[in-house]
Amino acid sequence: MSWKKDGVGDQHSVWKRRFLATAVCLGLLCVLLLAGIIGLLLYQRNLLNNLTAERDQLQTSYNTLTAKQDQLQTNYSSLTKERDQLQTSYNTLTAERDQLQTSYNTLTAKQDQLQTNYSSLTKERDQLLKIDKYVKCPQDWIRSSCSCYYISPDEKTWDDSRKDCQARGANLVIIDSREEQALIKAFNKKAWLGLTDREVEGTWRWVDGTPLTTSYWKKGEPNDLQGEDCALVDNTQKDPVVAWNDVPCNHKNGLICERQVCLVYQ
Ligand code: 2F8
Ligand code: CA
Numbered sequence: 001m002s003w004k005k006d007g008v009g010d011q012h013s014v015w016k017r018r019f020l021a022t023a024v025c026l027g028l029l030c031v032l033l034l035a036g037i038i039g040l041l042l043y044q045r046n047l048l049n050n051l052t053a054e055r056d057q058l059q060t061s062y063n064t065l066t067a068k069q070d071q072l073q074t075n076y077s078s079l080t081k082e083r084d085q086l087q088t089s090y091n092t093l094t095a096e097r098d099q100l101q102t103s104y105n106t107l108t109a110k111q112d113q114l115q116t117n118y119s120s121l122t123k124e125r126d127q128l129l130k131i132d133k134y135v136k137c138p139q140d141w142i143r144s145s146c147s148c149y150y151i152s153p154d155e156k157t158w159d160d161s162r163k164d165c166q167a168r169g170a171n172l173v174i175i176d177s178r179e180e181q182a183l184i185k186a187f188n189k190k191a192w193l194g195l196t197d198r199e200v201e202g203t204w205r206w207v208d209g210t211p212l213t214t215s216y217w218k219k220g221e222p223n224d225l226q227g228e229d230c231a232l233v234d235n236t237q238k239d240p241v242v243a244w245n246d247v248p249c250n251h252k253n254g255l256i257c258e259r260q261v262c263l264v265y266q
Contacts, residue, residue: 135261135262136261137259137261138150138168141259143261144180144183145179145180145262146260146261146262147180147258147259147260147261148170148258148259148261149173149183149184149187149256149257149258150165150168150170150256150257150258150259151187151189151191151254151256152164152191152254152255152256152257154254154255155252155253155254155255156252156253156255157249157250157251157252158172158192158196158230158249158250158251158253159249161192161253161255162192162194162207164255164257165194165255165257165258168257168259169259170257170258170259171194171207171208171257171258171259172192172193172194172195172207172255172256172257172258173191173193173194173256173257173258174193174194174195174206174207174208174210174258175193175216176214178214178241181216181240181241181243182240182241184233184243184256185233185235185240185241185243186240187256188235189233189235189254189256190232190233190234190235190253190254191232191233191253191254191255191256192230192231192232192253192254192255192256193231193232193233193244193256194206194207194208194258195207195212195230195231195244196229196230196231196249197222197224197229197246198229198230198249201224201229202224204222204231215244216233216241216242216243216244217242217244217245218234218236218237218242218243218244218245219242221244221245221246222244222245222246223246224246225246226247226248227248228245228246228247228248228249229246229248229249230246230247230248230249231244231245231246231247232244232245232246232247232253233256
């Protein structure tokens with residue numbers, strides 16, 4: 001019986017120990033579970049904090065980006081407006097430039113036309129001036145037929161007289177008609193003629209190179225009395241066609257210049 005009693009006691013102890021061990025295990029498990037739950041909670045909280053921080057950061061970034069996007073949108077709109085304005089200005093300027101170019105071309109054409117007209121008028125004026133010079137006699141000259149005559153108050157050698165006339169756009173008088181001889185004689189002046197036989201003695205030539213064909217020498221002239229190679233008209237005879245004499249060219253005498261007019265302008 002005692003071993004039975006002892007066997008029950010032992011069994012009871014075993015169960016008791018087992019129960020205790022189980023309780024301890026369960027307690028440990030509870031502790032572990034609790035620790036795990038706490039750890040998990042802490043982890044989740046940490047995670048949540050991180051996520052919140054990330055979300056806040058993202059929100060901030062989002063806000064910043066939104067603000068930038070708005071700014072960019074504003075800038076874009078502003079630039080678009082400016083571009084449109086510039087485009088309008090460009091179009092206006094292009095139209096104005098084209099208008100100016102057209103005006104410039106028109107003006108250039110007009111200017112060319114005016115230049116042409118001006119050149120033409122200048123030419124005509126010059127021609128008229130030349131014609132005028134040949135149809136009118138200068139002041140103090142005498143007009144007869146198609147000649148102008150200048151009776152100089154000076155007395156000069158034949159060469160100086162010729163130069164004097166040339167300086168006046170004329171030459172010493174050349175007599176090529178009876179009427180002209182009468183006119184020159186009527187001036188009643190002892191004056192050089194444009195007639196000389198300097199080159200070939202006895203061969204008289206007018207200063208325009210033409211030979212003497214009709215002459216109005218005084219009786220006995222030309223006689224080359226003292227080496228006389230230049231001719232003059234004098235006023236000693238009444239007859240208008242008896243008037244010429246040859247005298248030394250270096251003598252000083254009056255002079256009559258003649259300028260031809262009525263020339264057809266070329
Ligand atoms: O008698 C004619 C003769 O008369 C003058 O000489 C004396 C003239 N001389 C002058 O007039 C310088 C000659 O030419 C003229 O032939
Ligand atoms: Ca003579």
